[in-house]
Amino acid sequence: MNDEMAWVIQAQCGSDEAFTRLVETYQNPVFNLCYRMLGEPELAEDASQETFLRAYQHIRRYDNKRSFATWLLSIAAHHCIDRLRRRRFFSISIEDEGQDDEGRPMELPDTGAVDPAQDAERREEQRLLHGLLAKLNPVDRAALVLRYWYGFSEVEIADALSLTVSAVKSRLFRARKEIGQGWLASSAELDAERMPYGSPAF
Amino acid sequence: MDHRLFETWLLEKPSLTPDQRHALQAHLRGCKSCAALTEVNLALQRTSTARPAKGFGNRFQARLAARRVEQRRQAVLGGVVLVVGALGLLAWLLLPFWPVVQTEPAQAFTVWATNLIVLFTSAQAYGQAGAVLLKVFGGMVPAFVWMILFSALAGSATLWSFTIWKTTQVTRHA
Helix, strand or coil: CCHHHHHHHHHHCCCHHHHHHHHHHHHHHHHHHHHHHHCCHHHHHHHHHHHHHHHHHHHHHCCCCCCHHHHHHHHHHHHHHHHHHHHHHCCCCCCCCCCCCCCCCEECCCCCCCCHHHHHHHHHHHHHHHHHHHCCCHHHHHHHHHHHCCCCCHHHHHHHHCCCHHHHHHHHHHHHHHHHHHHHHHHHHHHHHHCCCCCCCC | CCHHHHHHHHHHCCCCCHHHHHHHHHHHHHCHHHHHHHHHHHHHHCCCCEECCCCHHHHHHHHHHHHHHHHHHHHHHHHHHHHHHHHHHHHHHHHHHHHHHHCCHHHHHHHHHHHHHHHHHHHHHHHHHHHHHHHHHHCCCCHHHHHHHHHHHHHHHHHHHHHHHHHHCCCCCC
16 A cells, blocks of 8 residues: 555545645645646635645545546546636636736746756747637646646546546547647737738748 | 648547658648647647645645634534524414413313314315215326326426436535
8 A cells, every 4th residue: 555545544534644645745736737727826726725625525435446636636627617617607707817927836847948048938838828728618628737737548537527538539639729729820929029020021 | 631631630649650640741841730739739748837835735724724613613503593493483383372381281181182183073074075076076087187197297206306316416526
């Protein structure tokens, strides 16, 4: 039995200390998922805290045969999807939110970037991706985040989001296509900004 | 080859033969839309992880403690409301019997016995009247109407049971 499973079993028996260990272990993945889903650090903090509270309240219902990470991220994803649906109901758009650098959460250093220029380029790329993610349907967004940030298989995504595997495939297909179209449009805008007086002929 | 085929390869990412890979590379040089999809795929594979501000665990402990206090407060409030409500209902139900309580024991017993006799006699009378009505009108109603009526009742009972089962089912994610 690994440490994580031991903590889960102890938490199921009512140990707050064991649950705190689980919070410490999973705070980054849960926060990252909430941030990618909701687009704002304050909302992501609140959603991640709520995710852990729900997990704490329902830990006895957790089936030890399932992966704990999948179970926890599933709670986070469903909570964020519910929030986004409620937000859409109240007609508040997040498209223009989360674009400001102030108050953004700390991102783990990019080990792939070797020089400042490349690092800046990557940051710009991530900012663009973040904006495009915010325009996706909440469930499509959750599927894409679980696929790329957590390396979940289509079967695991289906399990986490209570979907069929074919529904996951079609959602991933649609999400990638929408992001691709957004990326193309943003690249064209960027090119136009870089040479405002230039002619396309040159 | 058709643009849509290349687009599908990029979106579904099947394993490609060397010839297909060459064809895709050639297509990517001339197609901005497919080139953007490739860039998106690469960008998604280079994603970084956002992490919360320091002290997340402490903030969780504080929130958990606050939630417990709130739940305890709600439980106490709910209990008080329940007890006050039950007492009020009991008082309201007993109010008509208050004059009886104030009378002599023998008189009170007589009143109670009379009430019980009236109750049983009424029930008997209603039962007899119902039986007569069923005998008279039961024969007038065709058999298929009874079948429809009982089918509708069975259907409603099934729908009701299914609704109860569906609403009380525990969701898998929490």
